[in-house]
Amino acid sequence: MSAMRQNVPTIEPQRLGAPLVLQNVHKRFVQGGRVSHVLRGADLQVGASEIVALVGESGSGKSTLARTIMRLYTPDEGSLMFDGRDVTTARGRDLREYRQRVQMVFQDPFASLNPTHSVRTILKRSLPPRLQSLRDKERDDLFRDALEKVGLTPPDNFLQQFPHELSGGQRQRVALARSLAGRPDLVLADEPVSMLDVSLRLGVLNLMLSLNEQYGIGYLYITHDLASARYVGARIAVMYAGDIVEEGPADTIVEEAKHPYTQLLIQAAPDPDRRGVDDLDSAVFTGEPPNLSMEIQGCPFQFRCPHVMDKCRKEVPMKRPVGDGQLVKCHLYA
Numbered sequence: 001m002s003a004m005r006q007n008v009p010t011i012e013p014q015r016l017g018a019p020l021v022l023q024n025v026h027k028r029f030v031q032g033g034r035v036s037h038v039l040r041g042a043d044l045q046v047g048a049s050e051i052v053a054l055v056g057e058s059g060s061g062k063s064t065l066a067r068t069i070m071r072l073y074t075p076d077e078g079s080l081m082f083d084g085r086d087v088t089t090a091r092g093r094d095l096r097e098y099r100q101r102v103q104m105v106f107q108d109p110f111a112s113l114n115p116t117h118s119v120r121t122i123l124k125r126s127l128p129p130r131l132q133s134l135r136d137k138e139r140d141d142l143f144r145d146a147l148e149k150v151g152l153t154p155p156d157n158f159l160q161q162f163p164h165e166l167s168g169g170q171r172q173r174v175a176l177a178r179s180l181a182g183r184p185d186l187v188l189a190d191e192p193v194s195m196l197d198v199s200l201r202l203g204v205l206n207l208m209l210s211l212n213e214q215y216g217i218g219y220l221y222i223t224h225d226l227a228s229a230r231y232v233g234a235r236i237a238v239m240y241a242g243d244i245v246e247e248g249p250a251d252t253i254v255e256e257a258k259h260p261y262t263q264l265l266i267q268a269a270p271d272p273d274r275r276g277v278d279d280l281d282s283a284v285f286t287g288e289p290p291n292l293s294m295e296i297q298g299c300p301f302q303f304r305c306p307h308v309m310d311k312c313r314k315e316v317p318m319k320r321p322v323g324d325g326q327l328v329k330c331h332l333y334a
């Protein structure tokens with residue numbers, strides 16, 4: 001660490017991002033003897049300083065995947081690698097270090113900020129141990145820097161404010177500032193704008209893009225809205241019934257979708273000219289995702305797929321490359 005960086009507090013990440021690799025991640029919950037299969041063999045990669053948009057219908061397991069990446073849950077099967085280290089079952093100091101480098105921003109800025117804490121206290125509590133020893137003045141400089149970077153200016157006006165004094169958009173900016181204070185490599189943003197007024201959404205999404213560009217912070221942007229996935233993500237990963245069925249460069253996914261589910265998603269997505277209703281949950285789909293209690297043999301999309309074949313009911317398709325950086329889990333491309 002340079003002498004300059006020690007004297008001038010800043011949120012610049014110490015590294016330029018780090019890759020995350022999930023392989024075959026399963027997560028089951030057992031409640032009153034009933035098993036729910038929420039993640040069913042999900043594979044995902046987020047490259048260093050990359051923005052990946054994870055898109056899927058409500059209930060497809062997006063939040064569970066994010067919580068598993070944060071290691072709030074431990075996968076029942078499969079592995080989680082970060083920056084070349086296996087963190088699938090990391091504990092103690094290793095887990096704390098990992099959680100410092102990977103931060104999370106939640107959907108509901110009202111619920112995620114403690115209402116009894118000022119913005120200063122909220123930011124203070126997010127600091128990693130190595131920054132806890134800063135003197136008050138240095139710490140405030142760091143916070144001012146973070147608040148300025150998320151567009152809350154002048155920062156001194158915001159440090160002593162409480163969440164109820166802020167608008168939804170300002171709260172989500174505080175949540176983003178908090179995610180930055182620990183200098184993360186990767187931020188998991190779980191539907192960060194879905195509870196904001198439509199007029200504020202673009203500002204928060206653009207903020208993520210600019211923080212990515214300026215500081216190399218990687219993002220996993222989780223959404224059920226294909227239009228915003230395309231806007232934010234360099235790559236898009238499509239989730240269905242606890243699995244990632246297709247991923248690739250954002251434009252390729254939208255223009256040359258290969259998986260029948262992705263094709264259905266894109267057909268169902270409304271015209272981009274009719275913004276505001278582009279919401280997968282309201283889109284018209286035939287059929288329902290499989291029941292969570294069901295153990296599926298073969299492909300999770302077999303029950304709704306217009307191209308279903310015998311093989312789909314027997315074997316889980318492997319993830320295969322079908323184009324430049326495009327990967328699909330479907331027997332049609334075997």
Ligand SMILES: Nc1ncnc2c1ncn2[C@@H]1O[C@H](COP(=O)(O)OP(=O)(O)O)[C@@H](O)[C@H]1O
Nearest residue numbers: 029036038056057058059060061062063064065
């Ligand atoms: N702790 C849990 N115990 C039992 N079921 C859960 C648990 N967490 C999530 N689920 C179920 O898993 C499914 C996927 O949830 P979630 O990951 O929140 O999906 P998404 O974020 O895509 O809407 C939902 O049907 C939800 O009810």
Ligand SMILES: [Mg+2]
Nearest residue numbers: 062063064190
């Ligand atoms: Mg969710």
